[in-house]
Amino acid sequence: VPSISFFRVSRMHRFVLLSCLLLPSLVAASDRLPDFMTGKFKMDTSEGFTDYMYALGVGWFKRSIACTLYPTQEISQDAAGRVTLNTYTTFQSTYTDFNLGEPWTEETADGRTTTTVASVDGNKLIKVQTPDPNSDYAFTTREVREYVNGGNTMNLILTIDGKPDIRSVRVYNRI
Numbered sequence: 719v720p721s722i723s724f725f726r727v728s729r730m731h732r733f734v735l736l737s738c739l740l741l742p743s744l745v746a747a748s749d750r751l752p753d754f755m756t757g758k759f760k761m762d763t764s765e766g767f768t769d770y771m772y773a774l775g776v777g778w779f780k781r782s783i784a785c786t787l788y789p790t791q792e793i794s795q796d797a798a799g800r801v802t803l804n805t806y807t808t809f810q811s812t813y814t815d816f817n818l819g820e821p822w823t824e825e826t827a828d829g830r831t832t833t834t835v836a837s838v839d840g841n842k843l844i845k846v847q848t849p850d851p852n853s854d855y856a857f858t859t860r861e862v863r864e865y866v867n868g869g870n871t872m873n874l875i876l877t878i879d880g881k882p883d884i885r886s887v888r889v890y891n892r893i
Contacts, residue, residue: 749799754869759890761788766886773884841865
């Protein structure tokens, strides 16, 4: 009988050891962007962007310039899981880096300060931008990057919570 209980304890120890070894890699894998989400994308078309910026309170001059630009977005992730999402234009470029699922303070291109959290849901990279409670802007915004055509097209869908009529879709193609 002692050898049977020793076998059970030994089997349990093996299970615990394997769990400790495998669990971190499973958790780390969920913090990784799928390969099709990384790379460089150039904007091809844009709809609803003027109305979106107007609803955010962006002034006429900046809206007028922004609508003439065709940005490039570059998305990467380092070995530690840090995501870098940069948007380049000749007028204004933005740079942000973050870890999936962890809130960070973001300065948006339109000048808002938000607490932002990013996540991956299937073929979508989702950023939820919650405004600073002390700011003049009270609406949460969402940036959904939806990857289609095998990851060769990225649809950037911009919405404002509480304003269902405001929606911008900007289509980017991989370069």
